Amino acid sequence: MTTRLPHPHLLILAALASLGAQALPAAAQSPRVLSLAVSEGTSGGIDAATARRKYAPLAQRLEQALGDSVEVVFVREFAALEQGMKDGRYDFVVARPSDYPARGLRDHHYQYVANAEPDGQCMLAVRADSPVQSLEQLRGKTFVMPEEVAYMARFCRAELRDKGIDLAQESVFYVREQGAIPFGLENGIADVGGMASYSGAFRQWRDKDQRVLHQSVGQPYMPVVAAPTLSAAQLAKARKVLLELPQDPAGREFLRNLGISGFTDKGEERLRKLLEWLGV
Incomplete structure (x- = not known):
């Protein structure tokens, strides 16, 4: 009885497929999508489509810096924003008013990245x-x-x-x-x-x-906080993106659309004390 051997090309393809399945990192098999949760409050006057357009320049810069896709997620209701932080659904949060990012730091182990300038009063x-x-x-x-x-x-x-x-x-x-x-x-x-x-x-x-x-005294405005799962290196890259926005015309245009002059990384201590000052 004669045994027919597989075609050599088929053997090579099978071997490569097996090797690829074993060697390919999980991250490469399914690229990670980071979420950028945006909330301007119930009186912010924007909807989901507007929010995605408005914050797209920031998402694109974060993608370039971090090497991961970044999706803008519009959150209108504050209760949903806090629940999302509690559940760890949001990788980054940028919000006004400032008490909810402050809750992220105090109650949900989020990490300070930066806050807008000038302060809110x-x-x-x-x-x-x-x-x-x-x-x-x-x-x-x-x-x-x-x-x-x-x-x-x-x-x-x-x-x-x-x-x-x-x-x-x-x-x-x-x-x-x-x-x-x-x-x-x-x-x-x-x-x-x-x-x-x-x-x-x-x-x-x-x-x-x-x-x-x-x-009044000034308090941090429009803070940006990050989930506890993000590394120190990722935080540093995201912070660099925010601090460097005023350095080019497109970045300055984005800041004008937000109604701010830039971001600073000097507000963490005040943000962590904000809720106590407010009495909540």
């Missing part, structure tokens, strides 16, 4: 013709603030607390949208309003030559 605004000239004169006045659980309401409350004014003892209107605060001031509904320095409502107030009575 609570701006206490009064009408240009207001007789109020000092913080001390605010006692007994009527305040209008973002909704009570909002980050900026807590921010303004902490600032006023440090200046000796307890909002719990004052008359306060809380509104869902910061855009309602200038309306309340201009129409005499309230004497003083608290707005975020980076908000559209405050920019409009400033452009109308209205008055700022007091601007």
Whole structure:
């Protein structure tokens, strides 16, 4: 009986296939996709498609630096953002307001990468013709603030607390949208309003030559944090990407679209203390 041997080419192909299956690293077989979670809050005014376009330049630079694909994931609801960090679903998180990245550091072992410049502040605004000239004169006045659980309401409350004014003892209107605060001031509904320095409502107030009575201490704005699974080398590369954005026209354009001047890596200590300062 004659035994037919396999064709030599088939033997070679089989051997190569076997060798490749054994030698090829898992990462090479299935390239990793890193997630960049983006949240501008419920009043950020963008949807998922807009967020992907807006943050695509950053995702592309991170891809080049890290050698992995980076996918922009838009997260509108803060509860979903925190749950995602708790579950470790997001490799990078960039968010405003800043308390959720701070929760990532405190509660979910995320790592600080950088935060935007300039800092965020609570701006206490009064009408240009207001007789109020000092913080001390605010006692007994009527305040209008973002909704009570909002980050900026807590921010303004902490600032006023440090200046000796307890909002719990004052008359306060809380509104869902910061855009309602200038309306309340201009129409005499309230004497003083608290707005975020980076908000559209405050920019409009400033452009109308209205008055700022007091601007608070600065706190880290739009922090970027990374999952605990990312290595020190990956963090260093991501940080370098953020810090170098102002060095070329495309990077500067991206920063302009975010409404910031750049990123710094000097805010970690303050970000880690933020929640305690806010009293949460």
